[in-house]
Amino acid sequence: MKSNKLFLFPLAAMVLVSSCKKEEDEVPTPTPAGPGYTVPTTYNFANVNYSGQTTRIAMLDEISTYMSTSNTSGTVLDAQKLKDMYANVNAQFTDPALNTSGKQLKDKTFSLDQALFEAYFDTIAQQSTSLVAGTNGTAGVVVSTTDPTKKYLQGANGVEYAQLIKKGLSGAIFYYQAMETYLSNLSIDDNTTVVAGSGTNMEHHFDEAFGYFGVPIDFPTNTTGIKYWGDYCNKMNAQMNTNAAVMNACLAARAAISNSDYSTRDAQVTVFRQQWEKIIAAAIIYELNRAKANITDDAIRNHYVSEAIGFIMCLKYNSQKTISNAEITQALNYIGYNIYNISLTNIDNVRNLISTEYGLDAVKDNL
Secondary structure, three states: OEOOOOOOOOHHHOOOOOOOOOOOOOOOOOOOOOOOOOOOOOOOOOOOOOHHHHHHHHHHHHHHHHHHHHHOOOOOOOHHHHHHHHHOOOOOOOOHHHHOOOOOOHHHOOHHHHHHHHHHHHHHHHHOOOOOEOEOOEOEEEEOOOOOOOEEEEOOOOOOHHHHHHHHHHHHHHHHHHHHHHHHHHHHOOOOOOEOOOEOHHHHHHHHHHHHHOOOOOOOOOOOOOOOHHHHHHHHHHHHOHHHHHHHHHHHHHHHHHOOOHHHHHHHHHHHHHHHHHHHHHHHHHHHHHHHHOOOOHHHHHHHHHHHHHHHHHOOOOOOOOOOHHHHHHHHHHHOOOHHHOOHHHHHHHHHHHHHHHOOOOOHHHO
8 A cells, every 4th residue: 555645754844842052061960968958869758749740651651552553464543542542532541540530641742743643643543554564665564574573564654653653742741841841930930838749839840840751759779660751761871870860860859949949959950951851862872773783674673763753853842952953853854754765874874963962972882
Protein backbone atom coordinates (compact mmCIF):
# COMPACT_ATOMS: atom_id res chain seq x y z
CA MET A 1 0.00 0.00 0.00
CA LYS A 2 1.52 3.29 -1.06
CA SER A 3 1.37 6.01 1.54
CA ASN A 4 0.04 9.46 0.87
CA LYS A 5 2.56 12.25 1.13
CA LEU A 6 2.42 12.71 4.87
CA PHE A 7 3.87 15.56 6.85
CA LEU A 8 6.70 14.63 9.14
CA PHE A 9 8.23 17.68 10.77
CA PRO A 10 5.94 20.59 9.86
CA LEU A 11 8.24 23.08 11.59
CA ALA A 12 7.41 25.82 9.15
CA ALA A 13 3.78 25.60 10.26
CA MET A 14 4.56 25.27 13.93
CA VAL A 15 5.20 28.14 16.27
CA LEU A 16 8.10 27.05 18.43
CA VAL A 17 8.56 28.11 22.01
CA SER A 18 10.82 31.14 21.65
CA SER A 19 14.35 31.13 22.94
CA CYS A 20 17.38 33.31 23.12
CA LYS A 21 20.63 31.63 22.16
CA LYS A 22 22.91 31.47 25.19
CA GLU A 23 26.35 30.21 25.87
CA GLU A 24 26.61 26.87 27.67
CA ASP A 25 27.06 27.70 31.33
CA GLU A 26 28.81 25.47 33.75
CA VAL A 27 26.16 23.70 35.82
CA PRO A 28 26.17 24.94 39.42
CA THR A 29 27.12 22.39 42.04
CA PRO A 30 24.07 21.22 44.03
CA THR A 31 24.06 22.57 47.56
CA PRO A 32 23.86 19.76 50.15
CA ALA A 33 22.21 21.93 52.78
CA GLY A 34 20.92 25.45 53.18
CA PRO A 35 21.62 27.78 56.09
CA GLY A 36 19.88 26.57 59.22
CA TYR A 37 18.05 23.59 57.72
CA THR A 38 18.73 20.07 56.55
CA VAL A 39 18.17 18.70 53.07
CA PRO A 40 16.70 15.16 53.25
CA THR A 41 18.21 12.27 51.32
CA THR A 42 14.86 11.29 49.75
CA TYR A 43 11.94 13.29 48.37
CA ASN A 44 10.09 12.88 51.64
CA PHE A 45 8.68 16.32 52.39
CA ALA A 46 5.45 17.35 54.07
CA ASN A 47 2.40 17.95 51.87
CA VAL A 48 3.74 16.49 48.63
CA ASN A 49 1.20 15.72 45.91
CA TYR A 50 1.94 15.10 42.25
CA SER A 51 -0.75 12.51 41.58
CA GLY A 52 -1.85 14.33 38.42
CA GLN A 53 1.60 13.86 36.93
CA THR A 54 1.66 10.18 37.84
CA THR A 55 -1.78 9.76 36.24
CA ARG A 56 -0.72 11.40 32.98
CA ILE A 57 2.43 9.28 32.79
CA ALA A 58 0.20 6.20 33.15
CA MET A 59 -2.08 7.52 30.39
CA LEU A 60 0.83 7.88 27.97
CA ASP A 61 1.92 4.36 28.94
CA GLU A 62 -1.47 3.00 27.88
CA ILE A 63 -1.47 4.93 24.61
CA SER A 64 2.01 3.58 23.87
CA THR A 65 0.95 0.03 24.68
CA TYR A 66 -2.04 0.32 22.38
CA MET A 67 0.04 1.75 19.53
CA SER A 68 2.56 -1.09 19.89
CA THR A 69 -0.13 -3.62 18.92
CA SER A 70 0.18 -2.29 15.35
CA ASN A 71 3.65 -3.84 15.14
CA THR A 72 1.81 -7.05 14.30
CA SER A 73 0.70 -6.93 10.70
CA GLY A 74 -3.08 -6.89 10.38
CA THR A 75 -3.73 -5.20 13.72
CA VAL A 76 -5.54 -1.97 12.84
CA LEU A 77 -5.48 0.97 15.20
CA ASP A 78 -8.54 3.15 15.77
CA ALA A 79 -7.64 6.81 15.38
CA GLN A 80 -10.72 7.92 17.31
CA LYS A 81 -9.79 5.66 20.21
CA LEU A 82 -6.34 7.26 20.32
CA LYS A 83 -7.90 10.73 20.30
CA ASP A 84 -10.35 9.69 23.01
CA MET A 85 -7.49 8.42 25.17
CA TYR A 86 -5.62 11.66 24.54
CA ALA A 87 -8.60 13.74 25.72
CA ASN A 88 -9.79 11.11 28.24
CA VAL A 89 -13.33 10.76 26.92
CA ASN A 90 -15.51 7.69 26.35
CA ALA A 91 -13.66 5.54 28.92
CA GLN A 92 -11.03 4.10 26.60
CA PHE A 93 -8.34 3.24 29.17
CA THR A 94 -8.09 -0.30 30.47
CA ASP A 95 -7.39 1.08 33.95
CA PRO A 96 -10.77 2.39 35.21
CA ALA A 97 -9.01 4.82 37.55
CA LEU A 98 -7.60 6.68 34.57
CA ASN A 99 -11.02 7.03 32.96
CA THR A 100 -12.47 8.60 36.11
CA SER A 101 -9.41 10.62 37.13
CA GLY A 102 -10.61 13.91 35.69
CA LYS A 103 -7.18 14.27 34.07
CA GLN A 104 -6.18 14.24 30.42
CA LEU A 105 -3.12 14.63 28.24
CA LYS A 106 -4.53 16.93 25.58
CA ASP A 107 -5.17 19.98 27.74
CA LYS A 108 -1.62 19.83 29.14
CA THR A 109 0.02 19.56 25.70
CA PHE A 110 1.72 22.68 24.32
CA SER A 111 -1.41 24.22 22.82
CA LEU A 112 -0.07 24.90 19.33
CA ASP A 113 0.90 21.23 18.94
CA GLN A 114 -2.32 19.55 20.05
CA ALA A 115 -3.56 19.34 16.46
CA LEU A 116 -0.17 17.99 15.37
CA PHE A 117 -0.40 14.99 17.69
CA GLU A 118 -4.00 14.32 16.69
CA ALA A 119 -2.83 14.30 13.08
CA TYR A 120 -0.13 11.81 14.08
CA PHE A 121 -2.90 9.58 15.51
CA ASP A 122 -4.67 9.69 12.15
CA THR A 123 -1.41 8.87 10.37
CA ILE A 124 -0.47 5.83 12.46
CA ALA A 125 -4.02 4.47 12.26
CA GLN A 126 -4.02 4.82 8.48
CA GLN A 127 -0.63 3.13 8.21
CA SER A 128 -1.81 0.23 10.38
CA THR A 129 -4.32 -0.77 7.69
CA SER A 130 -1.44 -1.91 5.47
CA LEU A 131 -1.37 -5.65 4.83
CA VAL A 132 1.98 -5.63 3.06
CA ALA A 133 5.47 -5.41 4.46
CA GLY A 134 6.86 -1.95 4.96
CA THR A 135 9.57 -0.93 2.52
CA ASN A 136 11.03 2.27 1.13
CA GLY A 137 7.98 3.96 -0.40
CA THR A 138 5.39 1.69 1.25
CA ALA A 139 3.99 1.89 4.76
CA GLY A 140 3.70 -1.29 6.78
CA VAL A 141 5.37 -3.47 9.39
CA VAL A 142 9.12 -3.69 8.83
CA VAL A 143 10.84 -6.79 10.22
CA SER A 144 14.46 -6.71 11.33
CA THR A 145 16.86 -8.69 9.14
CA THR A 146 19.12 -9.42 12.12
CA ASP A 147 16.50 -10.12 14.80
CA PRO A 148 13.08 -11.19 13.41
CA THR A 149 11.49 -10.66 16.83
CA LYS A 150 11.91 -6.93 16.29
CA LYS A 151 9.30 -5.48 13.97
CA TYR A 152 7.79 -2.03 13.80
CA LEU A 153 4.99 -0.27 11.93
CA GLN A 154 6.73 2.41 9.88
CA GLY A 155 5.67 4.86 7.24
CA ALA A 156 6.65 4.96 3.59
CA ASN A 157 9.55 7.18 4.61
CA GLY A 158 10.62 4.88 7.45
CA VAL A 159 9.24 7.07 10.23
CA GLU A 160 7.78 5.20 13.19
CA TYR A 161 4.94 7.44 14.30
CA ALA A 162 4.50 5.56 17.57
CA GLN A 163 7.89 6.94 18.58
CA LEU A 164 7.12 10.49 17.43
CA ILE A 165 3.98 10.36 19.55
CA LYS A 166 5.54 8.76 22.63
CA LYS A 167 8.72 10.82 22.71
CA GLY A 168 6.98 13.92 21.41
CA LEU A 169 4.30 13.91 24.10
CA SER A 170 6.86 13.33 26.83
CA GLY A 171 8.30 16.65 25.67
CA ALA A 172 5.13 18.54 24.76
CA ILE A 173 3.53 17.65 28.13
CA PHE A 174 6.00 16.49 30.79
CA TYR A 175 9.01 18.62 29.84
CA TYR A 176 7.00 21.61 28.65
CA GLN A 177 4.80 21.78 31.74
CA ALA A 178 7.80 21.45 34.05
CA MET A 179 9.86 24.08 32.24
CA GLU A 180 7.23 26.62 31.26
CA THR A 181 4.37 26.24 33.75
CA TYR A 182 5.96 25.18 37.01
CA LEU A 183 9.66 26.06 37.23
CA SER A 184 9.41 29.32 35.30
CA ASN A 185 6.76 30.75 37.62
CA LEU A 186 8.09 29.79 41.05
CA SER A 187 9.23 33.34 41.82
CA ILE A 188 5.66 34.65 41.67
CA ASP A 189 4.03 31.73 43.49
CA ASP A 190 2.60 32.12 46.98
CA ASN A 191 4.83 30.43 49.52
CA THR A 192 2.89 31.37 52.65
CA THR A 193 -0.54 29.75 52.54
CA VAL A 194 -0.31 26.02 53.21
CA VAL A 195 -2.97 23.70 51.82
CA ALA A 196 -3.09 20.38 53.62
CA GLY A 197 -1.82 17.62 51.36
CA SER A 198 -0.23 19.86 48.74
CA GLY A 199 1.64 22.59 50.64
CA THR A 200 2.05 26.13 49.37
CA ASN A 201 1.60 26.94 45.70
CA MET A 202 5.36 27.19 45.30
CA GLU A 203 5.96 23.84 46.97
CA HIS A 204 3.19 22.20 44.98
CA HIS A 205 4.38 23.52 41.65
CA PHE A 206 7.91 22.30 42.25
CA ASP A 207 6.51 18.91 43.29
CA GLU A 208 4.56 18.76 40.03
CA ALA A 209 7.72 19.46 38.02
CA PHE A 210 9.48 16.70 39.95
CA GLY A 211 6.54 14.35 39.31
CA TYR A 212 6.87 14.77 35.56
CA PHE A 213 10.51 13.67 35.71
CA GLY A 214 9.29 10.15 36.49
CA VAL A 215 11.45 8.87 39.34
CA PRO A 216 10.66 7.43 42.80
CA ILE A 217 11.19 9.47 45.94
CA ASP A 218 14.33 7.47 46.81
CA PHE A 219 15.95 7.78 43.39
CA PRO A 220 18.72 7.00 42.49
CA THR A 221 19.15 4.38 45.22
CA ASN A 222 15.91 2.94 43.89
CA THR A 223 15.36 2.87 40.13
CA THR A 224 12.28 0.65 40.17
CA GLY A 225 9.47 2.08 38.09
CA ILE A 226 11.45 4.93 36.54
CA LYS A 227 9.57 6.40 33.58
CA TYR A 228 10.35 8.47 30.50
CA TRP A 229 12.83 11.19 31.51
CA GLY A 230 13.84 9.35 34.67
CA ASP A 231 14.60 6.29 32.56
CA TYR A 232 16.85 8.23 30.20
CA CYS A 233 18.48 10.01 33.12
CA ASN A 234 19.45 6.59 34.44
CA LYS A 235 20.67 5.47 30.99
CA MET A 236 23.02 8.47 30.83
CA ASN A 237 24.27 8.14 34.39
CA ALA A 238 27.33 5.98 33.73
CA GLN A 239 28.82 8.60 31.42
CA MET A 240 27.33 11.82 32.80
CA ASN A 241 26.56 11.23 36.51
CA THR A 242 23.06 12.52 35.86
CA ASN A 243 21.20 10.64 38.59
CA ALA A 244 22.79 12.29 41.61
CA ALA A 245 22.98 15.68 39.89
CA VAL A 246 19.25 15.76 39.19
CA MET A 247 18.09 14.29 42.49
CA ASN A 248 20.39 16.42 44.65
CA ALA A 249 19.16 19.53 42.86
CA CYS A 250 15.51 18.56 43.37
CA LEU A 251 16.01 17.81 47.06
CA ALA A 252 17.94 21.02 47.66
CA ALA A 253 15.45 23.16 45.74
CA ARG A 254 12.40 21.72 47.49
CA ALA A 255 14.02 22.09 50.93
CA ALA A 256 14.99 25.66 50.07
CA ILE A 257 11.41 26.50 49.07
CA SER A 258 10.07 25.11 52.34
CA ASN A 259 12.60 27.25 54.21
CA SER A 260 12.15 30.42 52.12
CA ASP A 261 15.76 30.24 50.94
CA TYR A 262 15.19 31.66 47.48
CA SER A 263 18.79 32.07 46.38
CA THR A 264 19.37 28.34 46.89
CA ARG A 265 16.02 27.60 45.23
CA ASP A 266 17.02 29.54 42.13
CA ALA A 267 20.48 27.98 41.90
CA GLN A 268 19.13 24.44 42.21
CA VAL A 269 16.24 25.03 39.80
CA THR A 270 18.90 26.10 37.30
CA VAL A 271 20.71 22.81 37.87
CA PHE A 272 17.49 20.84 37.40
CA ARG A 273 16.58 22.67 34.20
CA GLN A 274 20.04 22.37 32.68
CA GLN A 275 20.43 18.72 33.59
CA TRP A 276 17.02 17.83 32.15
CA GLU A 277 17.80 19.60 28.88
CA LYS A 278 21.21 17.94 28.69
CA ILE A 279 19.59 14.53 29.23
CA ILE A 280 17.39 15.15 26.18
CA ALA A 281 20.46 16.06 24.14
CA ALA A 282 22.26 12.94 25.35
CA ALA A 283 19.19 10.82 24.53
CA ILE A 284 19.33 12.02 20.92
CA ILE A 285 22.96 10.91 20.66
CA TYR A 286 22.18 7.66 22.50
CA GLU A 287 19.53 6.69 19.93
CA LEU A 288 21.63 7.78 16.97
CA ASN A 289 24.53 5.67 18.20
CA ARG A 290 22.23 2.67 18.06
CA ALA A 291 21.07 3.66 14.60
CA LYS A 292 24.70 3.77 13.47
CA ALA A 293 25.31 0.29 14.87
CA ASN A 294 22.34 -1.00 12.84
CA ILE A 295 22.70 1.14 9.73
CA THR A 296 21.97 -1.72 7.30
CA ASP A 297 18.92 -3.05 9.17
CA ASP A 298 15.95 -0.99 7.98
CA ALA A 299 13.61 -1.84 10.85
CA ILE A 300 16.02 -1.21 13.71
CA ARG A 301 17.76 1.79 12.13
CA ASN A 302 14.43 3.48 11.37
CA HIS A 303 13.22 2.71 14.90
CA TYR A 304 16.17 4.38 16.60
CA VAL A 305 16.23 7.36 14.25
CA SER A 306 12.51 7.88 14.87
CA GLU A 307 13.20 7.98 18.60
CA ALA A 308 15.94 10.54 18.01
CA ILE A 309 13.56 12.67 15.92
CA GLY A 310 11.04 12.63 18.77
CA PHE A 311 13.70 13.81 21.21
CA ILE A 312 14.90 16.55 18.85
CA MET A 313 11.31 17.80 18.75
CA CYS A 314 11.29 17.88 22.57
CA LEU A 315 14.10 20.42 22.77
CA LYS A 316 11.89 23.28 21.64
CA TYR A 317 9.59 23.12 24.67
CA ASN A 318 11.85 25.27 26.84
CA SER A 319 12.10 29.03 26.35
CA GLN A 320 15.45 29.04 28.19
CA LYS A 321 16.97 26.29 26.06
CA THR A 322 20.61 26.28 25.04
CA ILE A 323 20.03 25.29 21.43
CA SER A 324 18.38 27.67 18.95
CA ASN A 325 15.26 26.97 16.92
CA ALA A 326 17.36 27.24 13.76
CA GLU A 327 19.68 24.52 15.05
CA ILE A 328 16.75 22.26 15.87
CA THR A 329 15.56 22.69 12.29
CA GLN A 330 19.09 22.02 11.04
CA ALA A 331 19.28 18.78 13.01
CA LEU A 332 16.01 17.60 11.46
CA ASN A 333 17.19 18.67 8.02
CA TYR A 334 20.33 16.56 8.44
CA ILE A 335 18.09 13.54 9.01
CA GLY A 336 15.90 14.40 6.05
CA TYR A 337 12.40 13.28 5.19
CA ASN A 338 13.16 9.64 4.37
CA ILE A 339 15.00 7.57 6.96
CA TYR A 340 15.56 4.80 4.41
CA ASN A 341 18.00 7.18 2.72
CA ILE A 342 19.87 8.28 5.83
CA SER A 343 23.64 7.88 5.78
CA LEU A 344 26.31 7.60 8.45
CA THR A 345 27.34 11.13 7.51
CA ASN A 346 23.79 12.38 8.12
CA ILE A 347 23.75 10.73 11.52
CA ASP A 348 27.17 12.10 12.46
CA ASN A 349 26.14 15.59 11.42
CA VAL A 350 23.28 15.48 13.92
CA ARG A 351 25.43 13.93 16.64
CA ASN A 352 28.12 16.54 16.17
CA LEU A 353 25.67 19.44 16.19
CA ILE A 354 24.02 18.27 19.42
CA SER A 355 27.28 17.21 21.05
CA THR A 356 28.98 20.54 20.37
CA GLU A 357 25.98 22.52 21.58
CA TYR A 358 25.74 20.65 24.88
CA GLY A 359 29.39 19.94 25.62
CA LEU A 360 29.08 16.19 25.11
CA ASP A 361 32.07 15.58 22.83
CA ALA A 362 33.95 13.63 25.50
CA VAL A 363 31.15 11.11 25.98
CA LYS A 364 29.20 11.06 22.71
CA ASP A 365 30.78 7.86 21.41
CA ASN A 366 30.03 6.01 24.64
CA LEU A 367 26.42 7.01 25.21
